[in-house]
Amino acid sequence: MVLLGESAVGKSSLVLRFVKGQFHEYQESTIGAAFLTQTVCLEEATVKFEIWDTAGQERYHSLAPMYYRGSQAAIVVYDITNQESFQKAKNWVKELQRQASPNIVIALAGNKADMANKRVVEYEEANAYAEENALLFMETSAKTSMNVNDVFMAIAKKLPVGPTQGQDSQGTVDMNQPQQQSKGSCCK
Amino acid sequence: MEIEVPGGSLNPGSGESGVGESGSEKSFSVLQVDLADEESERENEKYLDEEKEEETAEHLLERLMQLPYQVFILSESGRPIFVNSGNEEQLCSLFAVIGIFVERIRLWGDNLITISSNNKHIQFLHKSPLIFCIVSKYPEKLDEQLDVLFEQILSILSKSQLENVYKKKGDNYDLRKLLRGTDRLIESSVSSWRGSPISFVDSSISVIPMNPSDREFLANTMAGSLGAAKLEGALFGIMIAHRQIASYVRFKKYIMHPRDMNIVINLVSDKSLQLSDASTWTPICLPKFNDTGFFYAYISYPWQSQNIPACLVLLSVKRDHFDGLNEVKKSIVEKLEGNSKFFQNFSAAVICPNLFNISQIGNFNESLWSFIYLNHSSKQVCISASK
């Protein structure tokens, strides 16, 4: 899966919170794109996320297809305190709809929900947009961890259960068959 | 040349308090030919009540004067792009002055290179569409520092993108948009140069001390794994720690210029890349190799969680090589960890590097204090601890 969105909306923070349970107030700009994996044990299955955390700066924009082509899922992130980032998020959604795999699962995440007093993008507006475009939608806060796991899990649930897709591992969400999972063995 | 604290930052608490001379105004006057402009002088007197803000501007300049160096990057039309003290907006008049100096000399059919006084040395580099300028306490190798700065910009944008963006968007384009997030990289390209042994020798790279047999094992392992992967276009593999090379392997017939190597070192040394359990895939232009196109760098700190700050970098011209290089890294890591004696030595060498020692070149009399060794063909330089 791939995270897309304008610079400084909190993509890396969301990933850091999800993968390590950490948050840094001053998160450095991502260079290029970071690739991380996270495996989560659920009751019924194991989910392995292979995550591309992309840099949001303009100069990297035309590289994005390299990361989203072949991805089964994308989280498009915007900052609820920044109107431009929401516009940019819509552009990303359009681009994904045109150029990514037709079955790609897209989630829209309105991050920095903890900064409610500086909000400029209303929940309803984003929610309506998400519904129109068949996107998952949640407001998140990497800082408080609100909805962070939820958004990743929602994506996992929406993807078809099945065996791994072989070596083409770019961005796959890999869900094992339940019977292959020995209960009680949880992976770190 | 004095080894100085990499300087240039005006951040409070950075320790850059008034080291050095006062009387900064006098030094700055060197730039002005003192023709009195009566009208202006009279106007100046009228606005003494603006003293407070005026003071801030002058004060800012004074503080800059105290620092060992300042670097400026601007467009040919005098628009500010970068200053290492980080407040290019406040200093935009100064940028305009730099631009105009360069332009004025150019109109004479000449090329402005340097302005010097006893206490300050100013060097200029005009590489269309940009102008680079360094103001330094010390005059040595200012030209190389500006070249390093220019090549750092090229490594982010490539020459083609840099030139095209002005052609496409106009001379008033604000290049800072394309350089967003790279201030640290640009700053460290010069500050790390100034604090490193590589400053003693033009276009050199610095090597971390290791046992020859360990280094050989490391190199063979890297070369072996890269070779076995048969990734056409994957040209270089480098192991880096503390801005020094532990090992460097290359595909036959392709050579990395030391200045390109230092660009790679500067990139991977950025804190944001020192991730544990994650790897980075990013474009990087290596100007001496090819200034119009990009390599793609696979960057990983495989043992970051064990506090072993070694970085493995694999470079390819093909942007779809990530998966292949990811496997190469796994193979290299497995083999290195599998040789416990090597790994122990390697970890020690990286965690706490031993400096080269004068005893390593023999027993000389008391007068030998330190040595610098340069390998001419590889341009690798080693500097010993002083006695």
Place this chain on the structure above:
Amino acid sequence: MSGTRKKALLKVIILGDSGVGKTSLMNQYVNRRFSNQYKATIGADFLTRDVQIDDRTVTLQIWDTAGQERFQSLGVAFYRGADCCVLAFDVTNAASFKSLDSWRDEFLIQASPRDPDHFPFVLLGNKVDLESQRAVSSKRAQSWCQSKGNIPYYEVSAKEALNVEAAFLAIARDALARESQESNDFPEFPDQIRLNPNQQSNSSGSGCNC
């Protein structure tokens, strides 16, 4: 977080005959000036001023010319890359008004903006406090402005700082609006590097792992 947006920065050129009072207008307006002594040697002063436009702070990098003939050839780099241009004349001096055409023309020639017909100009008519000595009427100035694509006109005086501010705000706003209209097309990455094994014929020997 690092990498956050920098303040917008606009290059503003001020043109007009010497003696129209540009210096006193600028001195009143700017909050930071490094020196007023460059004019005699280089032919221009460089000033900085921050303005607030909506919720954005914009820094104006102001290039104020001496306006004397011998400095008219300031070089292309002086004019290039400007976001907007302020033309100034003295309402008590008709000659300074007549010069405006050549100042504007010279600017457009030297700067070669991409859209010369819509380049943001603003006209300042200075010294309106000397009403009794007025030689150029408001109407005359305004019709000149209209004939040049509806350039905004502001009557100012060194004593009435307010209008100077309004003029700069207007021109900055205009220039900013242009900026955000720019299409969002992003730089294309160059094609893959073509490798030519023969190009790397430097010193170093055979494929050594050094």
